[in-house]
Every structure is written in C-alpha cells, then in structure tokens.
Amino acid sequence: MTLLLALLRQRLRRDRLQLALWIVGTGLLAFAAVSAVSDTLADEQDRREILGVAIATRTILVFRGTPNGIEDGAFAFFLLFAWLSLMGGLMSTFLAVRHTRMDEEQGRTELVAATPAARILPTVATVVHGVLANVVLGLAVALAWIALGLDVAGSLVTGAALAATGIAFLAFGLFAAQLFRTSRGANGLSVAFVLAAYLLRGVGDAAGTPSEDLLHLTPAWPSWLSPIGYGQFTGAFAENDLRPLLLPLAFGIVVIALVFVLQSVRDQGASLLPGRAGRATAGPTLSSSFGLAWRLNTSSLLAWTVGGIVTGLLATSLSSVVNQLAGETPQVAEILRSAVGGDATIEQAFVATFYGVVGILAACCAVQVGIRARQEEAHGTAEQVLATRVPRVRWLLEYWLVGIIVIVTVLAVAGLSGLLGAARSDDPETMMTDVIQAAAAQLPACLVFLGLTLLVFVFAPRATVPLGWALVGAAAVVGTFGPILQMPAWVVDLSPFAHSPVPAGDDTDWSGGFWMLAIGLAAGAAAVWSMRRRELASGG
Amino acid sequence: MTTVISTRGLVKRFGRTIALDGLDFGVQAGEIHGFLGPNGAGKSTTIRILLGLARASEGEATLFGRDPWTDAAELHRRVAYVPGDVALWPNFTGGEAIDLLTRLRGGMTDKGAYRERKERLLEVFQLDPRKKGRAYSKGNRQKVALVAAFATPAELYVLDEPTSGLDPLMEQVFNREIDRVARNGATVLLSSHILSEVEALCDRVTIIRAGKVVESGTLAQLRHLTRTEIAFVHDPAREADVAAIPNAHDLVIDEGRVRFTVDSDAVAGVLPDLGRLDVQGLTVSPPSLEDLFLRHYGDELAPVEAEAQA
Numbered sequence: 001m002t003l004l005l006a007l008l009r010q011r012l013r014r015d016r017l018q019l020a021l022w023i024v025g026t027g028l029l030a031f032a033a034v035s036a037v038s039d040t041l042a043d044e045q046d047r048r049e050i051l052g053v054a055i056a057t058r059t060i061l062v063f064r065g066t067p068n069g070i071e072d073g074a075f076a077f078f079l080l081f082a083w084l085s086l087m088g089g090l091m092s093t094f095l096a097v098r099h100t101r102m103d104e105e106q107g108r109t110e111l112v113a114a115t116p117a118a119r120i121l122p123t124v125a126t127v128v129h130g131v132l133a134n135v136v137l138g139l140a141v142a143l144a145w146i147a148l149g150l151d152v153a154g155s156l157v158t159g160a161a162l163a164a165t166g167i168a169f170l171a172f173g174l175f176a177a178q179l180f181r182t183s184r185g186a187n188g189l190s191v192a193f194v195l196a197a198y199l200l201r202g203v204g205d206a207a208g209t210p211s212e213d214l215l216h217l218t219p220a221w222p223s224w225l226s227p228i229g230y231g232q233f234t235g236a237f238a239e240n241d242l243r244p245l246l247l248p249l250a251f252g253i254v255v256i257a258l259v260f261v262l263q264s265v266r267d268q269g270a271s272l273l274p275g276r277a278g279r280a281t282a283g284p285t286l287s288s289s290f291g292l293a294w295r296l297n298t299s300s301l302l303a304w305t306v307g308g309i310v311t312g313l314l315a316t317s318l319s320s321v322v323n324q325l326a327g328e329t330p331q332v333a334e335i336l337r338s339a340v341g342g343d344a345t346i347e348q349a350f351v352a353t354f355y356g357v358v359g360i361l362a363a364c365c366a367v368q369v370g371i372r373a374r375q376e377e378a379h380g381t382a383e384q385v386l387a388t389r390v391p392r393v394r395w396l397l398e399y400w401l402v403g404i405i406v407i408v409t410v411l412a413v414a415g416l417s418g419l420l421g422a423a424r425s426d427d428p429e430t431m432m433t434d435v436i437q438a439a440a441a442q443l444p445a446c447l448v449f450l451g452l453t454l455l456v457f458v459f460a461p462r463a464t465v466p467l468g469w470a471l472v473g474a475a476a477v478v479g480t481f482g483p484i485l486q487m488p489a490w491v492v493d494l495s496p497f498a499h500s501p502v503p504a505g506d507d508t509d510w511s512g513g514f515w516m517l518a519i520g521l522a523a524g525a526a527a528v529w530s531m532r533r534r535e536l537a538s539g540g
Numbered sequence: 541m542t543t544v545i546s547t548r549g550l551v552k553r554f555g556r557t558i559a560l561d562g563l564d565f566g567v568q569a570g571e572i573h574g575f576l577g578p579n580g581a582g583k584s585t586t587i588r589i590l591l592g593l594a595r596a597s598e599g600e601a602t603l604f605g606r607d608p609w610t611d612a613a614e615l616h617r618r619v620a621y622v623p624g625d626v627a628l629w630p631n632f633t634g635g636e637a638i639d640l641l642t643r644l645r646g647g648m649t650d651k652g653a654y655r656e657r658k659e660r661l662l663e664v665f666q667l668d669p670r671k672k673g674r675a676y677s678k679g680n681r682q683k684v685a686l687v688a689a690f691a692t693p694a695e696l697y698v699l700d701e702p703t704s705g706l707d708p709l710m711e712q713v714f715n716r717e718i719d720r721v722a723r724n725g726a727t728v729l730l731s732s733h734i735l736s737e738v739e740a741l742c743d744r745v746t747i748i749r750a751g752k753v754v755e756s757g758t759l760a761q762l763r764h765l766t767r768t769e770i771a772f773v774h775d776p777a778r779e780a781d782v783a784a785i786p787n788a789h790d791l792v793i794d795e796g797r798v799r800f801t802v803d804s805d806a807v808a809g810v811l812p813d814l815g816r817l818d819v820q821g822l823t824v825s826p827p828s829l830e831d832l833f834l835r836h837y838g839d840e841l842a843p844v845e846a847e848a849q850a
Contacts, residue, residue, distance in 0.1 A: 105674070182674065184631075277670035278632075282639030286632070289644060296629070380627030384685070387591050387621040388644035391613035536593040 003117050007125035011099055019133055022091040026084055027140035034076045034148050044070055051078075052214045062202035066232045067210075067217045073154040073237030076145065081158065081236070085228040086198045088137050088162050089169035092130055093190035096173025099126040102183035104269060113268055123174070123263055127256055130170040138163035154237030161231035161245060168227040168248035169194055171255035178262045181271040201229035227251065289390045290398040294405075296376070297369050301406045304365035308358050308414030312439075315354030316421025316431060319347050344504045351434045352441075352502045355414070359442030359500055360476045362410035363449040367468045369403040370453030374464035383536055396454065396531045400524050403450040407443060415439030430505070437503035444516035445496040449475070451523025458530045461537040542569045544696055544727045545590060549599035552585050552751075559585040561751035562599065567729055567744075572722050574738035574745040575731040582751040583731040584624050587700050590729075591621060603696070617646060620689040624700035624731070626681040628673030634684040635669030638691065647692030654691060661687040664713050679705035690717050697721060697728045703737060715741055736826060767801040768826060770810065772819035774798045785813045797821075 041047055047070040054061055061067070065082045068074045100123060103109045113119045142159030146152055172193050176186040204223025211217065223229030233244035262272060285291040344352060373396065376382040386392060415435055422431040453468040460467070478487065479497030492498045499512035545567035552560040560582045567573040577583050588594040589601050592612030601608055603615050628637050638658060642648055662669055667683045676684065682705045689697060697718075703711050718728060718741055732738050738745055745762055747755040755762060767789065774796050783791065787809060788800040802810050807824070814822065 182672075277668075278636070278672055280633065280635040280669040282632075282636040282643070286636055286640045287643045287648075292640060292644075380623065380625065381629055383588075383593055383623055384621070384627070384641060385644060386593055386612070387616060387619070387623075388641060389613050389616050389646055390644055394613075535595050536588070 003121055004125055004128070007112075007117060007122055008128055011125060011129040015095065015098075015129075015133075019091070019095070022087070023133070023137050023140050026087045026091075026137060027144045029087070030080060030084060030141045031144040031148065033080055034145060034150070037076060037079060038072065038148070041075075047075055048215065055210045055214045055217060061205040061208075061217075062199070064205075065201075066205050066208065066219055066223075067215060068235055068238050069215050071237060073145070073150040074235075076150065077154070077158060077236045081161070081232060082198060082201060082228055084141060084162055085165045085231055086194060088134065088166040089194035089197065089228075090191065091137065092134060092166045092170035093173030093176070093194060094187065095130050095133060096126060096170050097177050097183050097186045097190060099129065100174060101177035101180065101186045101271075104177075105181070105183050110268060119268060120260065120264060123259065126174070127170070130173075131167055134163040134166035134170065137166060151237055153240055157234050157236040157240045157242065160242060161234045161236060164245040164248045164252075165197075165227040165231040167252040168255075169197075171252040171259070174259045175255050175262075178259055178266075179272045181269075181273070197226040197228050200226040201232060204229055205232075289385055289395060290401070292385065293369075293372075293398045293402045296372050297402055297406060300368045300372075301365060301409060304361050304368075304406070304410050305413050307361045308410045309417040311354055311358050311361065312414035312417035312435075313421055315351050315358075315438075316418045316425060316435060319350045319421075319425065319431070344502050347431065348434050348438075348503050348505075351418070351431070351438050355418070355435075355438035355442060356479070356497060356500065358411065358414040358439065359445055359497060360472070361414075362407045362442060363446040363472050363476075363497075365406045365410050366403045366446050366450040367453045367472050369399055369406060370450065370457050371465050371468050373399045373454075374457050374461060377461065377536060378538060380538060383538065386536060392534065393528060393531045396458070397528045400450070400454060400528055403454075403524075404447070407446040407450065411439045411442055411446070433505070434503040437501070437508055441501040441503065441508075441510075441513055444513045444520055445500050447520025448496045448516050448523065449520075451520045451525075451527060454527035455523055455530075458527045458534050543567070543602075543605070544569050545573075545601075545603060545729060547586070547590075547599065547601045550586065550589065550596050550601055551598035552582070552589065552594065553597045559751055560589075560596075560599075563748065563751060563753060565746045565748075565753050565756055567727060569727050570722070570725055571744055572718065572728040572730065572742045574742035575729055575748070576733065576735065576738055576745055577731075577748040578733055581748045583748065584700055585751075586748075587621075587698055587729070587731065591616070591619070591698065618695040619698060620645070620692065620694035620696070621698045622682070622685040622689050622700060622702045624704070626678075626685040628676060628681050628684060630672065630674035632673050633670055634667060634673065634676060634680070637673060637684055638669065638688045641688040642692050645692050645694075658687065658691045661690055661717075664717075665710065677705070679707065679710070682706060683710070686714065686717070690721065693721075693724065693726070695726055697726060697730075699728065700731045701733070702730070703732075711737070739826075766804045766826075768804045768807050768824060769799060769801050770807075770814070771797050771799040771821075771823045771825075772814070772817075773821040775817075775820075778817055781813075781817055785810060 041050070051067045051070065054064065055067055063082075065078045065080075067078050100109075103112075103122075109122065112122055138159030138161075140159075141162055142155040145155040145158065169190075173186070173190045176189040176193070177183075179189065180186040200222045201219070204219040204221065204226070205217065207220035207222070208217040209220070219229065219232070223232065227248040230244045230247050234241050266272070285295050373382070376385075382395070386395060415438075418435040418439065419432055422428055422435050425431045449472050452471055453464065456467050457464045475495040475497055478492055479495035496516055499516055501508055501510045501513045543566055545565075547563050547565055550560050550563040551558070563582065563586060575583055575586070585594065589596050590603055590608050592608040592610075592615070595609050604618065606615060608615055628634070632640070639648075642654060642658075648654055661667075665683045665687055667680060667687060671680075673681070673684075682702065686702060689699070703714055706714060718730070722728060728741075730738065730742060739759060742759065744758050745756070746753055747762075770788075774793055779793070782793075782798055785800070787802050787806045789802065791798070791800040793799075804826075
C-alpha cells in the first residue's frame with residue numbers, strides 16, 4: 001500500500017500542471033459556454049428555432065449532441081457534452097500512455113520495476129491516477145454548472161457521465177500502450193479511438209429519429225458503439241438515468257483486466273505487436289536539407305490540412321442553413337457581421353468567419369514549422385546537418401520556404417473543399433468567388449506569424465516554442481472572438497487576423513492584406529538574413 | 541607540413557561563464573591528435589568553434605587556413621564529424637540517417653562505391669540500419685554517426701568522445717577504422733577523457749583544463765609527466781629491500797600490499813629489483829589521465845573545484 005501511494009504521489013506530482021490545465025480548462029469551457037448561451041440565447045423561441053434547424057439539417061448535430069428539450073440544463077448538455085467528453089477522452093488516453101508506454105520506452109519503467117514495486121504495481125497506480133483525474137474532471141464540470149444555477153441533479157449526472165466515458169477511454173489508452181512498442185504508436189491509436197467515438201455518436205445523432213415537436217431526438221444505432229453515446233443516453237437534466245453508464249464502466253473494467261493479463265505475461269519493454277523494421281536506405285526525399293525540412297513537417301501538415309478540409313466543407317455546406325437561421329433570428333446575423341466587419345452579405349460573412357478559422361489553422365501549421373527548426377536545434381540533429389555542407393542561412397531559408405508551402409497547401413485544400421459545398425448552393429458562382437477570395441485573404445496573416453516565429457527562433461531561440469504558440473493563440477482569440485466579446489477596437493486591431501480582407505464581391509478591401517504581406521515577408525527575410533550571425537543554441 | 545587546425549588565444553564566454561580562456565593549439569596534416577581533458581574542460585566548445593557552429597568571443601581559429609565561422613559550409617566538404625552525444629531523428633531509421641548525412645556531405649557521387657563502404661561498415665560495427673532512431677541505445681546511435689562519418693572519405697575527422705558508448709570489441713573496430721583513414725593520409729582530431737584510449741591511437745596529444753592548454757606534445761614527451769603504479773603482495777621479511785628500490789616514489793605498505801609509483805619512462809629499471817624480490821601478485825597500472833591531473837595540477841585543481849561548486 002505504501003508502495004502504491006508512493007507511485008501515485010509521483011504521478012500526481014509529475015502531472016500536477018498538465019492535469020490542472022486539462023481539468024481547469026475543461027471546467028472553464030463548460031462554465032464560459034453555458035454563461036454565453038444563457039446570455040445570447042435566453043429566449044425560449046430562439047432555442048426552439050436552433051433545435052429545429054439543427055434537427056432539420058442534421059449537420060450541426062454531428063458537432064453538438066442529442067437534442068433533448070429547451071430547458072437550460074438539457075440545452076447545455078446538448079451543446080457541450082460530446083465536446084467535453086472528447087476533451088476528457090484525450091486527457092485520459094494521453095495520461096494512460098504517458099505513465100505506461102512512454103515511461104517504458106524511455107527506460108524509466110525499468111528503473112522502477114527493479115524496485116519492490118515490480119512490473120504490475122506501476123500500472124495499478126496509473127489506473128488509480130487516471131480514475132481520480134476523471135472523477136475530478138466530472139466534479140469540476142458539475143460544480144461549474146451548479147455555480148451557474150443549473151439543476152444540481154442534472155449537473156451531477158453530467159459529471160458522472162463525463163467520468164464514466166473518461167474511464168472507458170483511460171482503459172483503451174492502457175490497452176493501446178500494451179499493443180505498441182512506442183508511445184507514438186499508442187497515442188496515435190488512442191486518439192483515433194477517441195475521435196471515432198466522437199464521430200460515431202455524431203453520426204448516431206445525425207441519423208436519429210426526431211420527435212414531432214422537433215425538440216427531442218432518439219439517436220440511431222451508431223451511438224450504441226460509442227462511450228460518448230452512452231454518456232448522452234443518461235439524458236441529463238431530463239431523464240437523469242445513470243444506468244447507461246454501466247456499459248462504459250464495464251468496458252473499462254474488462255479492458256483494464258485484459259491489460260493486466262497482457263502485462264503479466266510479456267517482457268519489460270516488449271509489446272503485443274512487434275516493432276516494425278524500417279527501411280535500410282533513405283528514399284529520394286531525404287537527399288537534401290530541403291527534403292529533410294519537408295519530411296520533418298509532413299505529418300503536422302497532414303493533420304492541419306484535414307482540419308482545413310473539414311472547416312472548408314462546413315463553411316459552404318452550412319452557410320445556407322445559417323442564412324435561413326439569420327433571416328429568422330436577427331442576432332445571429334448581427335454576430336456574424338460584427339465578427340468580420342465590412343459590407344459583406346450574411347453568406348459572405350459566414351464564409352469569412354469559417355475561413356478565418358482556416359487561416360488560424362494554416363498559421364498554426366506555419367508556426368509549427370518554425371518550432372520544428374528549434375526542436376531540431378535543441379535535440380542536436382541540426383548540429384549534424386550544419387556540420388555538413390549546409391550553410392546556416394540556407395538551412396533557415398529552407399524552413400521558411402517549407403513554411404510558405406504549408407500555408408499555401410492548407411489554404412488551397414480548404415478552398416477546394418469549400419468549392420465542393422459552394423457548387424451545390426443557390427448561387428454557386430458568387431459563393432465560389434467568395435470562397436476563393438476568403439481562402440486567399442488568409443495568406444498574409446499566416447506569413448506574418450511564420451515570420452514572427454522565425455524571428456523569435458533567431459533572436460530568442462529558447463522562447464520559440466512557448467512564444468510561437470502564445471502569439472498565434474492570443475491573436476486567434478482576439479481576432480475572432482474580440483468583436484463578439486466586445487473588446488476595444490485597438491486590442492482587436494493588434495491581431496493580424498483582424499486585418500485579413502473580407503470577401504465582398506468587387507468591393508473587397510485588400511489593403512490590410514497587402515500591408516501584412518509586406519510585413520510577413522520582411523520579417524521572414526530578416527530572420528533568415530540574421531542567421532548569418534547566429535550561433536547554434538543547443539539544449540534548454 | 542601543413543597546419544590543418546590552429547587556434548590562437550581562443551576565448552569563449554557564455555554569459556559570465558568562461559568556457560575557453562585563451563586556448564592555443566595546432567594540429568598538423570596527417571596526424572592523429574588526441575584532445576584530452578576532464579569533463580567540462582572545453583573540448584566540445586572548441587570543436588563547435590572549429591566547425592563554425594559557435595563563434596569565438598576572442599582570438600582566432602582556423603581550419604585549413606580559413607575561418608570556420610564564415611566559410612563553414614565550404615570547409616565542411618572536407619570534414620567528417622561525430623558529435624559527443626549523438627542525436628538521431630526519432631522517426632528515421634539509422635540507415636536513412638546515414639544516407640541523409642552522406643548526401644548532405646556530398647558523398648553520393650559514386651553510389652556503388654558508397655554502398656560498398658556502407659555495407660562493410662555496417663558489417664564491422666554490427667549495426668542494424670532498419671531500426672528507428674528512437675529505438676537505438678547510446679552506443680548504437682554512436683555507431684550510426686561513426687558509419688556516416690567513415691562512409692565518405694574526408695580530409696579531417698573530428699570525433700568528440702566517439703567511443704564513450706562502445707564496448708571493448710567495438711573500440712577495436714573503431715581503432716582499426718582510425719588506422720585505415722590515417723594510412724590514407726587523413727587528419728584526425730580525437731577528443732577523449734580517457735588517456736589509455738588516446739595512447740593506443742594518437743601521435744600527439746593536447747591536454748586542456750578549464751579552457752586552457754596545460755600540456756601539448758608527443759606521447760613520449762608526455763611520458764615524463766606520468767608515473768606508473770606498481771603493487772605486489774607484502775612480505776614483512778623483505779621490507780628493507782623494498783625500501784631500497786631506486787626511483788620508487790610514494791611508497792605505501794597497506795593491507796598486506798606494497799604500492800609505489802615510478803616515472804613511466806623508468807619502469808624498466810625497476811623490474812630487475814622486483815625479480816630479485818621474487819614478488820607475488822604483481823600489478824603494474826598505467827597512469828590514468830586523472831592521476832596525471834592530480835599529480836601535476838592537484839594544487840591548482842582544488843580552487844577550481846571549489847569555484848565549480850560555488
């Protein structure tokens with residue numbers, strides 16, 4: 001018991017910041033979203049309409065949940081539960097892999113396994129740690145909603161549903177850690193599982209059978225395959241039925257039992273699936289330092305591009321729905337217009353807000369290129385490359401070029417996916433022009449962030465990772481939510497995203513774009529040029 | 541004879557820490573040069589300046605007569621480098637890393653010959669090139685860097701503690717490869733903190749401590765600085781004869797063993813005396829670098845250590 005407590009304390013100590021951020025972040029999201037909803041959608045009629053539109057068009061249901069009436073709590077549960085479960089699921093699987101396979105891969109488990117704690121007890125400690133984290137997460141969300149005055153029983157059921165689904169994901173994370181030899185493989189499979197659970201229940205909701213008043217819905221069978229689906233079956237704030245949670249909990253217990261069986265028969269460091277042998281020689285991409293920079297960034301490019309495709313598809317396929325909604329509820333139109341400014345029509349404003357998100361995705365992808373350069377440097381691999389015939393300036397120049405390529409790729413692919421939806425709209429020609437303009441309008445702001453990240457890399461290398469993300473994150477929040485949150489104009493103007501041109505047919509004002517284009521290119525060029533005098537800054 | 545590496549008054553400061561404090565040393569073409577010093581003496585910093593990865597705060601360093609900072613890429617055509625702590629790309633295999641570094645060095649001009657050299661090196665170093673970078677142990681990461689370095693002929697090999705993760709068998713393989721490139725006329729700068737390793741390979745040695753050169757010369761020249769320890773089982777009846785051995789220093793009789801040291805170039809002179817004494821359980825330990833430091837710089841070392849702890 002003392003051993004278990006010691007292992008548990010080590011886990012809590014190691015995760016105290018990370019878990020605090022996950023739990024407080026999820027709790028704050030639950031709090032902020034509900035308080036925003038009760039402000040902007042206080043009117044019953046508005047909620048009735050939104051549920052009606054959601055049930056009528058179905059796409060929105062994929063990203064929300066099962067409609068279950070317009071009562072405060074039930075409406076919040078519909079809007080947020082699936083999303084909160086997704087966060088809790090990612091928290092749980094990352095936690096599971098971090099304390100099992102990642103430790104094992106990096107040799108720390110061996111150190112612990114050689115003590116009386118042996119091979120199995122550390123996994124027991126991880127299970128206890130993960131269950132505790134999920135219980136605290138459930139309580140945090142329940143308390144946030146109780147604090148906002150939502151029904152206590154419903155809030156507690158929501159918390160319980162969140163914890164139960166989280167425990168199912170925790171178990172899957174532990175199982176994936178038994179399957180793979182690397183934490184990367186285990187995390188990849190776990191994230192895929194969590195996303196699949198989210199999407200399955202999304203399809204279940206979208207394909208469900210609505211009630212006659214268009215306020216309730218019975219999900220279709222895919223929801224029965226997803227832990228998040230069972231969380232939704234509780235019908236928190238209405239039925240308040242805890243029985244469906246027995247299934248994800250039973251799944252968790254069975255899978256965790258399986259994990260212990262697997263671990264007790266395998267060697268330390270081994271895995272169920274054998275590690276694959278890689279290629280013995282390098283392929284043609286790895287024939288130059290540019291090819292190397294490209295290869296190092298392709299997997300993150302792929303991830304951001306998928307985000308761009310989904311956002312682009314939503315931008316045009318949902319715009320007709322929103323157009324209809326805006327005709328009936330004027331404040332939706334107002335929110336859209338105030339977010340983008342200018343003289344755009346509702347549809348143009350809607351497309352622009354979605355491509356604003358695409359711009360943020362592309363900027364993040366570009367920031368990650370700069371961060372990759374820093375990781376290469378800190379890890380020590382850049383040293384070996386720069387000890388060959390590659391000059392420092394060219395090395396960074398190539399990262400800059402890769403950054404420009406990834407921006408253009410994300411924007412272009414998101415633009416193409418938007419065109420698919422636009423082709424089926426009422427006025428395809430206008431909307432296609434809007435999509436192309438809106439996608440292209442994001443390029444300058446992205447170049448600004450690429451340039452800024454590279455400047456930070458050259459002049460304050462150790463700050464590259466935190467500052468790179470902080471800059472783009474702050475600008476994204478200020479630029480997209482600033483107008484809605486009624487921040488002062490000068491604060492909003494600080495964000496490059498606020499200056500991205502908004503498509504308005506022939507009246508589009510491109511001046512902000514040209515300014516940022518110049519600034520972004522100048523920043524990037526200055527960073528590359530300054531590499532002449534920059535030493536390699538390893539470590540830290 | 542041409543000078544390949546030369547530094548004059550090299551100073552490197554990191555904030556208030558002084559890593560190099562007026563370092564002067566030179567390496568001639570064709571020589572295997574040992575670069576010795578305890579951990580933290582400034583060996584890696586010097587190497588990084590010589591490769592143009594860091595810039596000297598003061599003083600001058602030249603590689604093939606040129607400035608390594610401004611002409612880095614040009615000079616690197618002629619250099620192969622193995623870092624002290626080899627980092628590999630976690631998701632590339634060892635084989636991919638070797639090919640990539642070779643291509644970046646411009647060593648792929650004759651593909652067939654390269655493949656032959658690589659295959660031979662993988663064979664002798666017993667390295668599996670199909671494993672991912674993150675799966676290699678320290679010794680195997682070092683082998684990847686060594687194979688990449690030796691697979692393309694270079695004029696200068698800069699090796700930063702290249703054998704620290706290798707087992708004794710692999711050290712032999714490494715020594716043979718060094719002999720091979722040296723026979724082909726290459727220059728080698730080999731940093732280490734183990735004197736015996738350098739003794740087996742090097743023509744000349746530079747010893748640095750706290751960013752300064754403390755000794756430089758051929759191994760024979762340095763031999764006078766070192767003393768060899770001789771120990772054998774103590775026979776109380778012969779104590780007087782033991783005390784009479786000429787050139788014996790620091791004589792200690794302890795726990796049934798006699799221990800003393802002699803200058804390393806005077807070991808042969810002591811052997812007849814040991815034979816007459818008919819000693820049992822004789823051990824002759826070569827001097828370690830640490831002994832050398834303690835013996836010659838012990839008084840200087842104390843304040844340095846105090847400073848390091850402060």
